[in-house]
Amino acid sequence: MSRFSILYANPDMAVSREALKEPAFFSDLHLDQVVDAVIAGYEEYDLKPFFYESLKSCDAIAYRQEIVRDLGNTRLLEALKSFSLGMQTMRTHLAQAKKLHNFSQKRRWFLDAVAVYCETIERLGNDLADLDLASRGFQALREFLNEYSHSPGFTSLVAEIAQLDAELSGVTYCLHIQGNKITVRKSKSSQDYIREVEHTFKGFLQDPVQPFQERFPEYPEMNHVEAKVLDLVALQYPEVFSHLSAFHEKNLNYLDETVARFDREVHFYLAYLDLVARIKNENLPFCIPEVSDTEKEVESREGFDLALAIRLSPQGIPVVTNDFYLEGRERIFVITGPNQGGKTTFARVFGQLHFLAGLGCPVPGRTARLYLFDRIFTHFEREESLGNLRSKLEDDLLRIHSIFTTCTPRSIIIINEMFTSTTVQDALYLGRKVLEQAIQLDLLCIYVTFLDELTMLEKTVSMVSTVAPDNPDVRTYRVVRRPADGLSYAIAIARKKRVTYEAILERIPS
Amino acid sequence: MKPHLLFRNRDFCPAWGMLPKYPQPTRWRDREYEEQWALLPHVLRMVTQDLELDILFKSMAQGDRYLYEVAKNVVLLSVPDTGTILYRQDILRDCIRNTKVVREIYGICDESIEGYFKEFTWYTGKSADSVRGTSIRALTLFIGKLVLLRKVAEDHGGTFESEGFREFFAMLKRELTDEYIVSLNAILGELSLPAGACITAELGKGNKGTNYTLQRCREIPPQTWIARVLSIDPSAQYSFTIADRDTTGFRALAEMRGKSLNPVSRILHQATDHIFRFFTSLKIELAFYLGCVHLREELMRLGEPVCFPVPREPGNRTLTSKGLYDACMALQKNQAIIGNDVNAEGKDLVLITGANRGGKSTFLRSVGLAQLLMQCGSCVPAESFSADVCRGVFTHFRREEDHEMRSGKLDEELTRMSEIIDHLSPDSMVLFNESFAATNEREGSEISRQIVCALLKKRVKIIFVTHLHEFSRGLFERNMGNASFLRAERKPDGERTFKIKEGEPLQTSFGKDLYHRIFCES
Structure with missing residues (x-):
């Protein structure tokens, strides 16, 4: 049984059964894109389940946040990356051993795999020894490594590898190739002859030129000639080769279970922090959020849509950040303003920030104070499906109803442009009804709508997406906290078309 | 082993596609x-x-x-x-x-x-x-x-x-x-390995042979069983042969050989x-x-004079010659042509004005040609020639009128000028021929003046043929000690001698003569 976990304070914890499939809100919040980007390049560790399940207690989050803080130390991060690389090398060596057919080759690859494993463990132990580690997780790791690398099983393994390596490097031989005949015998190798040739031509070798070299393909397999030669060499060094076989049989189960689990789980952090490092810059900060399970006065400074940043950053397109906060009895953001102005993105940011915080991960933004939710529900517009005979309005209502039957006051609901398929009167009425339920439950909610009137309800905060004042075609993607003013956009367009009062007076000659 | 016949201590490196690069793809x-x-x-x-x-x-x-x-x-x-x-x-x-x-x-x-x-x-x-x-x-x-x-x-x-x-x-x-x-x-x-290749090797990654190293093939190993029994070193020596039709086997063998031959092939190559x-x-x-x-x-x-020029160290301005002629023109016309004498000691600027078709351009070309020929070590086309050595010779000649891009003419000239400036350093030499005349005289003069003054400040040697009177007159009136003013000669009767003599810039460029000749004689 493994003795500690880098993901859970209690090593007996593991991801639950539900975590094996993607949560329903993932695609609405574009978290699926985020997770795909995070685990790209880390597929072998099967990390997705870890990203599907948010934690349920503040302490569980704190356990991971401590670890993330420790990982701010680049020496620790480098040590772990080199550990990860070592384990990967070990695995490729083992895979290689499995693929090959020649007996003595398989054994040698196995020996190399074990040697890499031992080195990797020892190096990580040494690297961690003098680091200042504050997290419970890494302290436990250090303790474990210390114990394990001094256990008699491990130390004797290391000694035997060294012994065997020395024996194998003493194997040298000479091939005499005459036509199609090869003769093999023991021999010391020497560079003397090459040096002599070089000396003879010394006068002609002064120019610095690109030296000729025939490139030979490097591949681990041996062809039958090499195999035959190796067999003849083995006949001349029987003790060495039988020692190699004995080592393999004795050490088949060398890999420690705790090490294996740590190797997988630590990549949860490495993968995520790798992504953060790629995105992070002066304008796109990340922070470790304050998470509370009692306070709903959430706040974020310079938060941004991580999925958008993943897509735009490589192209050098700047990503707009937004601030939000709720104070006192405020619970609901009602977002209005021009389309394509960043309304949906704002809603996603709110959801992403909360979910990522619930994983114990750093979140986009300069600072963040977030709420520990129990569940997230989203209601985004769907394509009308032909297989679905209900009307769109009916569908909307059914979906929202099912949300309200399962949510609790600790849930988060994100609603995007509901009731667009009906009249304004209906939409207003239904929207108000939905919001009233949310207000009554006192839960955190985002409501993206085109109806200014909905911003007037209690517990709501009005947020408006904006356009550049002098050119209404340029979206700023900034969503600001201010009363809804459906007019400014229309006025801006009028100015551009020169149909404002002043413009008309100017254009019409007197 | 180096011939070193162009430089005392180094090779000559042809710059433009002469020596094929390694490895030689084409000649x-x-x-x-x-x-x-x-x-x-x-x-x-x-x-x-x-x-x-x-x-x-x-x-x-x-x-x-x-x-x-x-x-x-x-x-x-x-x-x-x-x-x-x-x-x-x-x-x-x-x-x-x-x-x-x-x-x-x-x-x-x-x-x-x-x-x-x-x-x-x-x-x-x-x-x-x-x-x-x-x-x-x-x-x-x-x-x-x-x-x-x-x-x-x-x-x-x-x-x-x-x-x-x-x-x-x-x-x-x-x-x-x-x-x-x-x-x-x-x-x-x-x-050439008459007795086959002797190669030593070690065990590498995954026990594959590695470090294949060629050895001198001294002893040919004993062939017969008697020899094997009698050989001093009875320690096992095993052989095998590759079947005649085993092509992959031969390829494998060639690879082992090849690895050991890499170093000697490198040396030989x-x-x-x-x-x-x-x-x-x-x-x-x-x-x-x-x-x-x-x-x-x-x-x-052709009966033309040829001499070995006397080069002077860079910076020691001189342009002294007797019978300096444009060899290219002589070669093209296949006849001897008139040479000029010039004596511009200590001059940074030589400004040439005077009659159209009076031999200004030819003279300018003969100076550039002699300079280039001197600086490559050749004889030069003159009776005698001496000049200071320059760091690069550049030319800025007026191009034939291009009808398609008349409006962009000055633009093109200035682009070329800017390109030349990229290559200039102190003691470079620039030959100008009717440059910056694509615009009106006042603008052209101002551009020319600014360029020339800047280049002189940077100690660039200039030979300038121009009929921009405002420009040449302005320079003349400054009484600069380091400038020489030459003029294409014209006899009082209007006849051109194609001789370049010292003389201040004059207002008329004798275009009148040309006009008269063409319109009166035809």
Whole structure:
């Protein structure tokens, strides 16, 4: 049984059964894109389940946040990356051993795999020894490594590898190739002859030129000639080769279970922090959020849509950040303003920030104070499906109803442009009804709508997406906290078309 | 081994597609003339075009493309160093005296290079083993040719006086002793591996053999069982053979051999390459001198004077010459033409004004040509010539009116000017011919004035032909000590002599004469 976990304070914890499939809100919040980007390049560790399940207690989050803080130390991060690389090398060596057919080759690859494993463990132990580690997780790791690398099983393994390596490097031989005949015998190798040739031509070798070299393909397999030669060499060094076989049989189960689990789980952090490092810059900060399970006065400074940043950053397109906060009895953001102005993105940011915080991960933004939710529900517009005979309005209502039957006051609901398929009167009425339920439950909610009137309800905060004042075609993607003013956009367009009062007076000659 | 006939201590590096890069994909002559021309930097294409250097190169080449390319490279890569110029002048004097011997050496180079290309063709394998084989054959050929070269040195060395040739012949005798030739041939024999390859190896990654190293094959291992029983080292020696039809087996065997042959192939290839470069350099260097000899003969045939110029250190401004003429024009017209005398001691700026079609451009070209020829070490077309050595000669000539882009004319001129400025440094030389006249006189003058003043401030030597009166008059009235004003001569009766004499800029450019002649005589 493994003795500690880098993901859970209690090593007996593991991801639950539900975590094996993607949560329903993932695609609405574009978290699926985020997770795909995070685990790209880390597929072998099967990390997705870890990203599907948010934690349920503040302490569980704190356990991971401590670890993330420790990982701010680049020496620790480098040590772990080199550990990860070592384990990967070990695995490729083992895979290689499995693929090959020649007996003595398989054994040698196995020996190399074990040697890499031992080195990797020892190096990580040494690297961690003098680091200042504050997290419970890494302290436990250090303790474990210390114990394990001094256990008699491990130390004797290391000694035997060294012994065997020395024996194998003493194997040298000479091939005499005459036509199609090869003769093999023991021999010391020497560079003397090459040096002599070089000396003879010394006068002609002064120019610095690109030296000729025939490139030979490097591949681990041996062809039958090499195999035959190796067999003849083995006949001349029987003790060495039988020692190699004995080592393999004795050490088949060398890999420690705790090490294996740590190797997988630590990549949860490495993968995520790798992504953060790629995105992070002066304008796109990340922070470790304050998470509370009692306070709903959430706040974020310079938060941004991580999925958008993943897509735009490589192209050098700047990503707009937004601030939000709720104070006192405020619970609901009602977002209005021009389309394509960043309304949906704002809603996603709110959801992403909360979910990522619930994983114990750093979140986009300069600072963040977030709420520990129990569940997230989203209601985004769907394509009308032909297989679905209900009307769109009916569908909307059914979906929202099912949300309200399962949510609790600790849930988060994100609603995007509901009731667009009906009249304004209906939409207003239904929207108000939905919001009233949310207000009554006192839960955190985002409501993206085109109806200014909905911003007037209690517990709501009005947020408006904006356009550049002098050119209404340029979206700023900034969503600001201010009363809804459906007019400014229309006025801006009028100015551009020169149909404002002043413009008309100017254009019409007197 | 380096010939060092163009520079005392270093190789000449042809810049524009002469020497094929390693490895040799094509020979220079496989390239088209246009392609070769496009390799020249644009500023040098302008110089070539403006001074009509093509005529010069053709005369030096006498129909040989190789000589043409060499002449172009050496002339355009002029050296700003009087020592090297004098070094080359001495060698050229030797070549004039011993043209026959020089042609013989040139022939040996040619044969070596052709022989080399027969061995290393585009279909020569790139494997270590095939490189070893071809290198051994090429080296055997080269060694033969080097021995031949040494013999020429022994037979004729005495008649050469220049430092360059004396050092070259001494080097051949010093580096190619008889013993050395014997040991070279011996090791080449050994490396053709008559008794097979002896290779040592170790166990590498995954027990695959590695560090394959070639050893000298001394003892051929005992063949018969009796010999095996009797052999001193009874420790096991095992053999196996590869079946005749086992092609993968043979490929595997070749790979092992190849790995061990890599180092010797590298050495052999490098040595071959070195000697190939030696012959190539020698051929290029001699080709240049042969070109100079051709040019001298051509001009003398026309009855024109030719002299060895006196170079001055950079910065010691002078432009002193007697009977300076435009060789290209003479070669093109195939007749002797009128030369000019000039004496501009200590002048940074020479400004030439005067009658249209009065020989200004021809004079300007003759100055540029003589400067270039002096700086490559050749004789120059004049009775006597002396000038300070410049760091680069550049030309800014007015281009023929291009109807399609008349509006962009000044734009184009200034673009070219800016391009030239990229290449300038103190003691460079710029020849201007009717530049910046694409706009009105006032603007053109102002542009010219600003450019000229800036260049003078940067100590650039300028020869400027202009009819921008405001510009030339303005400079004249400044009474600058470092400027010389020349004028195309016109006799009182209006007749042109095509002589350039000292004289202040005058208001009229004698266009009236031209007008009269064309309109009255027709």
